Amino acid sequence: MNILNESRKPARPAPRLLLVKSAGRITPNMIRVTLHSADLGDIVEGCEGANCKLMLPEQDQPLEDFSRQLTDGPRPTTRTYTVRHFRKEACEMDIDFVAHGDYGPASAWAARARPGDFCGFAGPGRVKVPSFYADWYLLAADMSAIPVVAATLEAMPQDARGVAIFEIPTAADRQTIVAPTGVRQHWIVTPETGQPSPLQERLIREIDWPDGRVQTCIAGESSVINGLRQYLQVERGLPRDDTYISGYWKIGLVEDEHQNMKR
Ligand SMILES: Cc1cc2nc3c(=O)[nH]c(=O)nc-3n(C[C@H](O)[C@H](O)[C@H](O)COP(=O)(O)OP(=O)(O)OC[C@H]3O[C@@H](n4cnc5c(N)ncnc54)[C@H](O)[C@@H]3O)c2cc1C
Known part of the structure; x- marks a missing residue:
């Protein structure tokens, strides 16, 4: 008897907890947040341009509490972003957030982000244009x-x-x-x-x-x-x-x- 259920999708890897290394405006309406964690070391190079999911803590939520929530739920507020740069050796990546005001949780989180803050990360997905063959x-x-x-x-x-x-x-x-x-x-x-x-x-x-x-x-x-x-x-x-x-x-x-x- 085949004890494997082959139709079952592979389990998604648990979200990673990333720390903010730095955050600031690169232009008036764009905030760059540099995130790091030793956990990023196993991501394959060349993921710039791929999208990822960022899970955002509530304002003033303690790290231990958010970390538990990432594992046990309920799912935190989640938004889709793009890996702008990935530096595998340093285990860090840059995400660029449009600063479009306080109404959006992700935009507001990025505007407040300071070194030592944290968020959850899932991905990256596939790059959007993986090969170039056009005229x-x-x-x-x-x-x-x-x-x-x-x-x-x-x-x-x-x-x-x-x-x-x-x-x-x-x-x-x-x-x-x-x-x-x-x-x-x-x-x-x-x-x-x-x-x-x-x-x-x-x-x-x-x-x-x-x-x-x-x-x-x-x-x-x-x-x-x-x-x-x-x-x-x-x-x-x-x-x-x-x-x-x-x-x-x-x-x-x-x-x-x-x-x-x-x-
Ligand atoms: C594959 C993919 C990759 C993406 N990569 C990036 C990225 O790298 N950087 C990035 O900044 N965004 C990116 N986005 C867009 C981002 O996911 C949305 O802008 C998201 O809505 C932002 O979440 P929020 O919590 O700030 O706002 P939400 O809570 O989702 O929305 C709050 C309000 O803000 C408005 N709003 C949302 N986004 C914008 C905007 N850009 N300008 C003006 N008003 C807006 C909404 O219409 C809504 O009224 C990406 C989206 C996808 C699908």
């Missing part, structure tokens, strides 16, 4: 997707060609991203209005579309992404396998509501 690349990001697009640009072959569009709320939110010289970067400034911005789609529709195979790495506010997905996958007929395009948040919805809506 031409299209990348686009709002603030929430700068980490995934920047990590993707840094991983690309040096002779890659294409366009990368970044939409930011102030000129000072521009970052220096090491990208192949053949990928033109456009930084557009759109002050926060609380409405989906039409600018990325407008710019992308104006592109003189080159011949050859295209790969994309595009993420951001869900309504903006829906418009871009319609254009790229339906009107232009780009194959789904070549187009990473994902709604990372939605105006007016907290993450769990947004995830439920996507499902």
Whole structure:
């Protein structure tokens, strides 16, 4: 008799407890939190751009209490983020949080984070663009997707060609991203209005579309992404396998509501 239930999914590894090593603004609306733990030593290098789940303690929750909650439940407030940098030897990683106010628990936690603070971590998942085989690349990001697009640009072959569009709320939110010289970067400034911005789609529709195979790495506010997905996958007929395009948040919805809506 087969005593193994082969349909059973492998158990998910327990979340890791990470400590804040440092935290601060890298631009006016982006907070970088560096997290560390010896537990990060077994993560495979090259996970920059992969997403992860961060579990957030309540304000003033003691470490022992949160640590017990991570193991025994109930599940703490959990949000999805991107590994921006991973330094395996130092057992540390950087996560970049959009500072969008106190209403979001993750944004508020990052704004308060100080060395010695802690959070839970699960992941990382798979990188979003694991291989590069296109003649031409299209990348686009709002603030929430700068980490995934920047990590993707840094991983690309040096002779890659294409366009990368970044939409930011102030000129000072521009970052220096090491990208192949053949990928033109456009930084557009759109002050926060609380409405989906039409600018990325407008710019992308104006592109003189080159011949050859295209790969994309595009993420951001869900309504903006829906418009871009319609254009790229339906009107232009780009194959789904070549187009990473994902709604990372939605105006007016907290993450769990947004995830439920996507499902
Ligand atoms: C695969 C993936 C990777 C992601 N990587 C990153 C990352 O590296 N960095 C990052 O900052 N975000 C990232 N996000 C987006 C992040 O998960 C959401 O922005 C999340 O809602 C933030 O949680 P919160 O607790 O701050 O706000 P929530 O409690 O979820 O939302 C509170 C309110 O804030 C609004 N809100 C949420 N996000 C934003 C925003 N970016 N700008 C303005 N208003 C917002 C919501 O509409 C809601 O009204 C990623 C999402 C996905 C799916």
